[in-house]
Amino acid sequence: MPFTALRSRAAAAGLLVAAVLALATACHGYGGRAGGPVTAVSPAPDHPAPGDGQNPPPAPGGPAACTPEMLKFHAGAMPRRHHRMLLTVTNISDRTCDFAAQRYPLLRFGDGRRPALPAIPGSRPFSPVALKPDATAYAMVVTRNGGRGGPDHHRISQFGVALAARSAPVQVGLDGPPVRVDPRTATVTYWQPSRAAARPW
Structure with missing residues (x-):
């Protein structure tokens, strides 16, 4: 096979590898971690504190x-x-x-x-x-x-x-x-x- 054809195939293979690596980097970010937008899951809300407008404040201790x-x-x-x-x-x-x-x-x-x-x-x-x-x-x-x-x-x-x-x-x-x-x-x-x-x- 002529040397020019081998060189062309090597260049094409190199471009393909570079494209695959670029795509992997875009999808996974640095270090293999997801780099796309993340949807945060909020924790379950705590019980409202007394006096915050949701629960009435506790009754006084006595008359x-x-x-x-x-x-x-x-x-x-x-x-x-x-x-x-x-x-x-x-x-x-x-x-x-x-x-x-x-x-x-x-x-x-x-x-x-x-x-x-x-x-x-x-x-x-x-x-x-x-x-x-x-x-x-x-x-x-x-x-x-x-x-x-x-x-x-x-x-x-x-x-x-x-x-x-x-x-x-x-x-x-x-x-x-x-x-x-x-x-x-x-x-x-x-x-x-x-x-x-x-x-x-």
């Missing part, structure tokens, strides 16, 4: 403590009950509150230097009283224990009520005539959820 500005106070002697006075508080706010931090009212009769009246232990409810808007809680006050009178017995027409230790008392006026009390022996129940629960004390 706030009742404060004097949330309540309306009433007090007065109990009809046909000796030495008994009923204290009531009604929630006049638009929020639920409770007495979990201080479960009985801190009452002071007299000049304010005396300690608050002790609570009657057996009157403690199983759970703290919570007040929804317009709901009422009750506490029975035993104004004196025994005796017909003494140097510390006096009549009151108002007294101080605090809802927490070291807080300023609210002055509550009596609905009705003054009541005779003995600050040395007077006691008070824990807050009760109903009048019926407070009445036996």
Whole structure:
């Protein structure tokens, strides 16, 4: 075979090999990895975080403590009950509150230097009283224990009520005539959820 024909065939074979290599490079890129466009597969979305507009934020831990500005106070002697006075508080706010931090009212009769009246232990409810808007809680006050009178017995027409230790008392006026009390022996129940629960004390 003439030398020129062999040379032409070699050149053609070389061009064919070059074309194949160029095509392989275009399809696979450098290093044999795919070089064409890649469609990304998004991972499954996480659960939305609270407060991101998709799920409601978690509910608060519980109701706030009742404060004097949330309540309306009433007090007065109990009809046909000796030495008994009923204290009531009604929630006049638009929020639920409770007495979990201080479960009985801190009452002071007299000049304010005396300690608050002790609570009657057996009157403690199983759970703290919570007040929804317009709901009422009750506490029975035993104004004196025994005796017909003494140097510390006096009549009151108002007294101080605090809802927490070291807080300023609210002055509550009596609905009705003054009541005779003995600050040395007077006691008070824990807050009760109903009048019926407070009445036996």
